[in-house]
Amino acid sequence: MTSATLDLEQHPHSRRPAEVVVLGPDGGRIVGLVGPLPNVRPLRLVAGVEDLLRIRADLVVVCSPTPSRDVGLLARVPGPPRAVLVVTAATAPYEVVESIRAGAAGYLVDGQFTRADLVGAVVGTLAGQHHLSEAATGALVAHTSRRGMPAASTVDTRVLSARQRQIMDLLATGRSNAEIAAALFLSEKTVRNQISAIYAKIGVRGRTEAMLRWLGVPPDSRAG
Helix, strand or coil: CCCCCCCHHHCCCCCCCECEEEECCCHHHHHHHHCCECCECCCEEECCHHHHHHCCCCEEEECCCCHHHHHHHHCCCCCCCEEEEEEECCCCHHHHHHHHHHCCCEEEECCCCCHHHHHHHHHHHHCCCCEECHHHHHHHHHHHHCCCCCCCCCCCHHHCCHHHHHHHHHHCCCCCHHHHHHHHCCCHHHHHHHHHHHHHHHCCCCHHHHHHHHHCCCCCCCEC
């Protein structure tokens, strides 16, 4: 999964401590794992979506066996935009895809992240990054492979060269740079350079966001 540097100076709430709210029956475990963070208020645990009417949350961490439902409910709660990170045991393609479509910027699967990964995902989501566990990536790929490249893809493939399109096809299946290089008979340096060029052309900041856009399953809306 994508890592994040503990640097909150880049996110839009850096002028005040960010408010992170943890929602769901297993939220206490997440609060304990994350612990204190720089420029972030102590994480607040809430029982239900309705509690967010009284809280100006910058990030909501959804801990739920049915995250797609809860992220969808969050999207309908009035108030300023809230970033959303899902932490769950649910790996069904429907849950992953619909959570992202409803506004989740990240999806971590229990057993596939360390404390450092979780902290990095919290900080990175505040900074506008995307984070997916391996199982979540696999669910997205499974979802799209059943129906081919979706017509709703948000990438204008005309801006990419034929080689770059080949690289994105492989990147979107979760392959590493080394695996892409081996498949296309390229050096890893060439793959890295091409991926950097792809990011610039399609306007993304990282691998997960590029994959989401290529697969045609970016968030349809932001929570709030």
